[in-house]
Amino acid sequence: IRSTKSTVSFFMTTAYGRRRRSVTAASFEDYKDLAVASGGQAIQVSKAELPMATDVILDTSTSALVTVLHKAWKGDTAETFPFMLDESLKAVTIYITGTSITFTLTNPAGVSQNYDEAKGKLGVIQTVGNLNRIRLNPDKQSGTWQIRIGSVHPYTLKVTGQSTITFIYDFVEKFGGPHSGYAVLSGRPQAGQPATLMLSVLGRKGPSSVTVKDIGLLIVSSRDEVTNGSMTDLGKGDILVTVDKVPEGEFVVVLRGLDKLSNSEFQRQSTTQMSVSKLHIQALVSSSVEPGKTLMVPFHVMTQGGGGSYTINARNDKGFPMTFPDSLVLVTEQYGNATLTITPPASTESGTDVTLTIDAKSSSGADSNYVILRLSVVTKITDFVQPQCEVVNVFADDCPEDQSQCGHFQWELSANLTDGNGTGIERISLRQGAGILSHSSLTAPNIEAHYNASCCSQIVEFVAVDKVGNVGKCYHSIKRSDASPAVTLSPPLWLCLLVSIFVARP
Structure with missing residues (x-):
């Protein structure tokens, strides 16, 4: 939940x-x-x-x-x-x-x-x-x-x-590097530790129509025991909130502010309750996994509470087969290590996104935490060669030289297309030309294409795309080349001829 x-x-x-x-x-x-x-x-x-x-x-x-x-x-x-x-x-x-x-x-x-x-x-x-x-x-x-x-x-x-004045929030942690920023922190915050929240506040006419006065963490079973946080306005409705210590017990995020449109004060609370945990789970996952291949996901669990046996559970939103240990025996403030495996079926479509959740819970059920991981199923690309096209026959002898008469005549082209040892041609489409393109079955290793057009449409180009996106093309033109250009003489040659004429006169 x-x-x-x-x-x-x-x-x-x-x-x-x-x-x-x-x-x-x-x-x-x-x-x-x-x-x-x-x-x-x-x-x-x-x-x-x-x-x-x-x-x-x-x-x-x-x-x-x-x-x-x-x-x-x-x-x-x-x-x-x-x-x-x-x-x-x-x-x-x-x-x-x-x-x-x-x-x-x-x-x-x-x-x-x-x-x-x-x-x-x-x-x-x-x-x-x-x-x-x-x-x-x-x-x-x-x-x-x-x-x-x-x-x-x-x-x-x-x-x-019902109101459009609302907010959403996430616990976040800062990361460094050349493109530093804040990443969403999955799981429950650590007991007795400082925490950082990122809130996005919405108003009736955008974020600028409200003024946020204070944000804090409120114990749901207390009268008004609020742990207020220090706020940093990041602009466009985003607010960074830092609390020195997350309170014990079930709490909600509470926000109070002023609606500028009505000049009335408002208060909002997060719907889902949150609580601290003495458990901490770390996990790193590759960003992708191939269909039919098994991905190993190492994870580490540590408790600041009492040691002992902790139940491990995992699930993913696609129901892919997984293996993981049922439990881990932990020593206080020492990480216990384990590995989870997940295997997407070979039929899984490339580009499928998977959300993986790993839970750890104490034997008494008094403490628990989780970590959320996201990965994609991606087919490894080994085909980098574009489909090949070979023009076999062109029948254009009937096309007249006088283009004004072209409408009464047709020309044809046939070609062979193949993807060699690649993934296979997925589609063939006409890019240039006003004729009709047809082809044999795409499941065959060699595909025969046939094009028929009026002699008025003198250029044809069609493309073949294989299953990983490589593109090959067929291009042909029946335009006749222009007549040979007239011979021209350069100025030095003219000058020599004139001199010769004058010298030859008696």
Whole structure:
């Protein structure tokens, strides 16, 4: 989920009776943890209530969906959560998942609506199973809202809306050299270490229509525990953010700023949660692999936590066969080495891109990390010779010398084409000429081409391209050469003749 930044929601029905398997509390908590980490919902309803919960599916499938606030709370005592709604937000929806929930929603003007008011001054409340869904009225007021939630059980709170004011981010690392820059860092950031993020911020009329005030990392289970970062504006909406220490626990990226078009403040959060890891995975991969050949990928795993056995798993998005060790025994702060192999089938099309993910997880499941590698399947090129063409016959004797009469006559050409020991000719096409070109089967080692045209079209050129892109051509012209040029005399010769004439006169 973290590697793809996917949002996952679970809809689970409660089943009763001995002959049906019901979801246990422990298994539902697992699903809830996955949903919360991805920014989704874990909704538990009865089978009869399931159609009523489908509005959540419609909500998440809308375009330009942004997250304003996302909290995971343990409960116990009532808690108040403030959040900022700006003018650009449409279809604002609040989700609260949990049991025995009470809440009061208050807008910036002090108008409130309680959990038991299905249709109130602020919006419409729908309760299905463990889900409370609040859709705010379209005329919602911009500014700081707050919702006070009471429950003795754990619950989650999420506020979303539709807006073109949003951001995307990646953890990055700097690389040197003559063309230095920043590369995306796959995997989770290291515990207790500084980190660098690259954000691209979008506004309603481009990046220049917003002003970013602060960016930080927010613990989702804390009130407002934000690790703020130092910002460097790179222009065109790109911002480099450096934090001195990545916080422990599940966190999200939070951004606050000003929408210049409405002069209203806004806040946005990343949807998918992230957390630190004490595991570090290094892997280097060649940029390409040949179809049918096996590529070896060495990788190295190190932990700053406790040593022991760590589970290794790997997958690729094309389902190519792979081999790798099931586990590695690690010693604290020492790299364990292993090798993965991947073999694209011989039938794999050249140019196919493959995404490979390697995971490592502690035996207790408390810590895990991953690395993402990308490679291409490319057929090795050994054919560098262009197809050859030999003109065999030309029948153009009927073409008249007077071009004004050419329209009533035809001429023909036949040629042999071959790619020798190359990959074979893939296509033949006419480049010059107004006639008709035909040829025998391209699967044959020797291909016969035939061209027929009016005598008015006196030039033909057709090209043959083999399977790796080498190009050969056939060219022929039936234009007759002009008459021999008149003999001309140079000035010295004229002068000699004149002198001879004068000398010869009596």
